[in-house]
Amino acid sequence: MNTLSRPMQVRVLSLLCEGSSIRAIERLTGVHRDTVMRLGVRVGNACTSLHDAMVRDLIPSMIQLDEVWAYVSKKQGHLAEGDPDEWGDQYTFIATDTVTKLTVSYLTGKRTAESTQVFAEDLRGRVMGRPHLVADGFGAYPDAIERAFGAKVDFAQVIKDFSDDGAPESARRYSPGEFIGVKKRAVMGSPDLDTSHTCHVERQNLTMRMHMRRMTRLTNAFSKKAENLSAAVALHVGFVNFVRVHQTLRVTPAMAADLTDHVWSMADLLDAAESAHKAPSPPPPGVPSIAANDARHAAPGASRPALRLIRGGLS
Secondary structure, eight states, X not given: OOOOOHHHHHHHHHHHXXXXXXXXXXXXXOOOHHHHHHHHHHHHHHHHHHHHHHSOSBOOSOEEEEEEEEEESSOGGGOOTTOOTTSEEEEEEEEEETTTOOEEEEEEEOSSHHHHHHHHHHHHTTBOSOOEEEEOSOTTHHHHHHHHHTTSOEEEEEEEEEOOOOOGGGGGOSSOOOEEEEEEEEEESOOOGGGOOOHHHHHHHHHHHHHOGGGOTTSSOOBSSXXXXXXXXXXXXXXXXXXXXXXXXXSOHHHHTTSOSSOOOHHHHHHHHHXXXXXXXXXXXXXXXXXXXXXXXXXXXXXXXXXXXOTTOOO
């Protein structure tokens, strides 16, 4: 069986992370599109293991939450009876540290209360202390955040209002109507409403759409399987966290968060992801880890993780 050389794997992955489509990569490299897809899924799943192993015990000053829309196989309005449950709308939940621009947590699934709960529990397992969370007005967030964080959180929601002229085509409009205003409300704890916004995570959503061809709107580059979409998101997160130098920070988000001391190459990401995927999996983050973490840190003589200084403060 023919196997792609390491340099060719790195080249294909680099093109995937820079927003090239599967067929474009096939034309540029001569690698069959099925091989490109299998490589992307394999390394994407490995990047999930890398994220679980490295992105933990963080103390961010503020985390912004948002969801990015995509779809699998068909748009929601085109679904027919008997279509698989994974088809239709899929949302990627994203949690971004506003200072380091690190993607702390992510989840791809349906925009439901169940998915929101899993996302909130994953986020709780990766951060320490009492974080300041800011999200949009999605109604599932308050209950999910309360279940995952309890009283140890300052949580605010930012709700933006847009005009609706009542025309029949308004519901199918690609972009929202004219911006009217924004409402901020404290949901839990004592969040700073003056600094609460979702600008950073929304800008990161744009980066995701620019660097993932299947996320580009109004094209035929959509995902055919939910597994492929999830793997592509994981590969993208590994790329933007460890490889892509942030234009403002002049370092990668992982360097800003002191998860690494140098900019990774795509080859470094590939090697680290494969090593993490082969290693024993760490315990999954979530609600059970809260009690475990609290007990570990409170126990006499227990070892404590080194605290990381997050530079810059609120922005």
